[in-house]
Amino acid sequence: xxxxxxxxxxxxGTAGAAVAGTLGGCAMGGEADGDTAKGVASAANPLxxxxxxxxEVVIFNGGFGEEYAKAHEAMYxxxxxxxxxxxxxxxxxxxxxxxxxxGGDPPDVVNxxxxxxxxxxxxxxxxxxTDLGELLDxxxxxxPSVKVRDTLLPGTVDVGSYDGRFLSLNYAYSAYGxxxxxxxxxxxxxxxxxxxxxxxxxxxxxxxAGIAPWTYPGRHSRYMSWPIVAAAGKLGGLDxxxxxxNLEPNAWRHEAVRAAAEAYYQLAxxxxxQPGAEGMDHIQAQTAWCRGQAAFLSCGSxxxxxxxxxxxxxxxxxxxxxxxxxxxxxxxxxxxxxxxxEPFIVPAKAKNVRGGLEYLRVMLSRxxxxxxxxxxxxxxxVRGAGDGITLGPGLTSVTALIEASxxxxxxWMYNSYYRKLERERIDGACAELxxxxxxxxxxxDRVQKSADExxxxxxxxxxxxx
Numbered sequence: 155x156x157x158x159x160x161x162x163x164x165x166x167g168t169a170g171a172a173v174a175g176t177l178g179g180c181a182m183g184g185e186a187d188g189d190t191a192k193g194v195a196s197a198a199n200p201l202x203x204x205x206x207x208x209x210e211v212v213i214f215n216g217g218f219g220e221e222y223a224k225a226h227e228a229m230y231x232x233x234x235x236x237x238x239x240x241x242x243x244x245x246x247x248x249x250x251x252x253x254x255x256x257g258g259d260p261p262d263v264v265n266x267x268x269x270x271x272x273x274x275x276x277x278x279x280x281x282x283x284t285d286l287g288e289l290l291d292x293x294x295x296x297x298p299s300v301k302v303r304d305t306l307l308p309g310t311v312d313v314g315s316y317d318g319r320f321l322s323l324n325y326a327y328s329a330y331g332x333x334x335x336x337x338x339x340x341x342x343x344x345x346x347x348x349x350x351x352x353x354x355x356x357x358x359x360x361x362x363a364g365i366a367p368w369t370y371p372g373r374h375s376r377y378m379s380w381p382i383v384a385a386a387g388k389l390g391g392l393d394x395x396x397x398x399x400n401l402e403p404n405a406w407r408h409e410a411v412r413a414a415a416e417a418y419y420q421l422a423x424x425x426x427x428q429p430g431a432e433g434m435d436h437i438q439a440q441t442a443w444c445r446g447q448a449a450f451l452s453c454g455s456x457x458x459x460x461x462x463x464x465x466x467x468x469x470x471x472x473x474x475x476x477x478x479x480x481x482x483x484x485x486x487x488x489x490x491x492x493x494x495x496e497p498f499i500v501p502a503k504a505k506n507v508r509g510g511l512e513y514l515r516v517m518l519s520r521x522x523x524x525x526x527x528x529x530x531x532x533x534x535x536v537r538g539a540g541d542g543i544t545l546g547p548g549l550t551s552v553t554a555l556i557e558a559s560x561x562x563x564x565x566w567m568y569n570s571y572y573r574k575l576e577r578e579r580i581d582g583a584c585a586e587l588x589x590x591x592x593x594x595x596x597x598x599d600r601v602q603k604s605a606d607e608x609x610x611x612x613x614x615x616x617x618x619x620x
Contacts, residue, residue: 158288159272188389191506200292201511206236209509212251214267215243217460218326218496218530223265225525229516230509237509248272255282260501262510266322267496273290274322274570277499279615283321284500289511290320295519302518306616307556309493309565310535316571316617324494325526327535327550328454329563330380333489336470336506336547346474348487350385350417353477357426360449369423369448371439372432375584376576378418379393381452383566384491385414392564399567399619401609415587415594417479422588432589444469454495458548459531472551485562493561494535517579571617572608579604 160332191207193199198325209230213223220243242261244250248270254260255272260282277283290303290311303311307327314322334346342363347353357367370378387395390410397405405411421427428448431439434455437460443451444465451457458471465471473489498517500510516522523539526532533540533552540553556563569576583600586592592600608614 182422192508197298197592201515203234203507203508203512204506205234206508207509208240209506209513210240210261210265210504211242211263211513212247212297212495213241213243213262213265214247215273217456218532219243220488222529225529226513226517226522227562229522230513233516234509239249243605246270251289255501255503258503259505260503262500262504262506264501265393265496265500266499271497272496273573275572275615278316278321282502284502284504284507284510286314286320286323286500286511286514289323289514292511292515295515295522302515304404305518305536307492307494307535307537308561308563313493313495313567313570314497314564316369318620322497322499323517323535324496324497325517326456326496327492327533328456328495329490329492329533329555330379330384330452330454331473331475331555332477332592333443333451333453333457333471333473333537333548334449335446336472337468338449340371344449347477349481350479354420354424354426357421357424361426362366365446366428366431367426368450369428369431369434369439369442370452370588371434371436372450372585372588373435374581375588376581377431377436377452378588379576379580379584380491381476382418382482383411383416384598385479386415387491387564388485388487389413389482395564395566396619398605399571399617400475401568401605401616402571403606403609404602405546412594412598413479419421419587419590419594419597422590423507428589432585442473455552456495458534458546462546464533472547472548472554474551475555485564488559489562489564491557491565492559493565557617567617567619568605572614575604575608 183391193202193204195202211223211227213220224241229240229302231237231239245268247266251260251264251272292302294300294302294305310324311320314320314324315542333557339346344356347356358394383395390408394408394410397408428442440451440453440457440461441464442448444461455473475488478487498514500507504510518536520536520539523534523536524543526534527540527543531546531549545553580601583597587597
């Protein structure tokens with residue numbers, strides 16, 4: 155990758171100014187207002203791309219770099235050699251592009267990612283995004299008999315949809331779970347726990363061996379909310395998660411959420427968290443884990459790529475689902491949180507909306523997706539695109555996780571619908587929970603109060619997840 159800057163350090167920083175506020179009362183038209191480059195649709199050109207229309211692509215220059223995008227642009231140019239492509243990469247997405255959205259002159263494709271990501275709530279409420287539903291129903295580049303939507307992994311469409319409209323293509327596919335070193339566990343004779351009782355028993359053994367059972371990034375404590383919500387969903391079912399997404403009253407006080415919060419709070423009470431973790435950022439916590447100072451870590455499947463510079467060759471990192479809380483959980487142990495990440499959008503006011511949609515179709519081809527995986531060591535949202543590629547131990551375990559779930563991936567949307575709810579409120583509540591300044595019941599109350607404030611704020615657009 156071309157950038158040595160950590161993608162996750164940027165992704166989990168403070169968001170840039172909300173587009174809703176920046177756009178103010180600016181009228182944002184639909185696709186018909188912005189698309190000035192329409193061609194004639196045909197079997198070879200199902201989206202009606204005007205072959206000589208210029209295409210402008212802006213990429214977030216984070217941990218994935220920009221070389222993968224240049225490869226996708228080359229593929230687009232092969233299909234439309236008369237098109238001139240303008241490429242730019244920046245870490246300051248909002249600062250660079252908000253003035254252009256306001257002025258009605260946005261690029262045709264934007265990788266809206268990073269700490270300075272434009273706020274999706276604002277973009278959606280201002281009708282600033284093209285509905286990508288036409289892309290989903292278009293024939294895939296590899297097999298015209300298969301629609302693009304049928305090539306995508308579970309959760310990809312859900313996480314990019316707002317009020318039933320697919321507005322954001324989350325291109326990378328992230329599996330979330332608990333990470334451990336297969337080498338360490340094999341050497342110690344430990345087995346990954348499938349139940350919470352087994353987890354606590356193993357944590358006692360690990361601590362006795364002089365290793366911290368868990369570490370976590372205290373400066374980004376929301377990482378520890380992920381296993382809590384995942385465990386709650388597995389215990390109580392998907393309706394528990396949908397209630398959180400829909401800002402329902404007392405959703406965060408549901409007995410399944412409370413039981414999950416109490417379980418993970420036990421890690422702090424019993425002294426199973428690495429001393430000093432409350433002051434660590436995610437890179438520091440992950441590095442401590444790679445150095446064998448802790449056994450477990452909550453993270454997503456970008457971990458292997460992000461830590462490749464410091465991971466010992468024989469570490470053999472692996473991901474596993476959150477342990478079942480009870481024998482009566484509504485979801486099986488193998489169920490895990492899986493969703494698209496790294497969002498791509500086509501602005502409604504883009505000059506070449508057709509070209510923007512086609513560019514995404516190129517990205518979603520097997521060649522485009524497998525090339526991305528080779529370049530950045532991350533899976534994409536395209537089914538089977540990693541087949542035949544030599545993967546590291548971490549990504550190999552991710553593919554095994556996906557296969558073992560038998561389609562049992564699930565996800566939540568509140569972090570996309572209401573970014574600040576997770577990035578500020580839940581993050582702060584988790585920081586208090588895992589330093590024992592509040593208990594699990596107080597954590598539920600505190601997060602519920604924040605969710606209620608979001609629900610009551612008329613300036614915040616609300617979304618309903620069915």
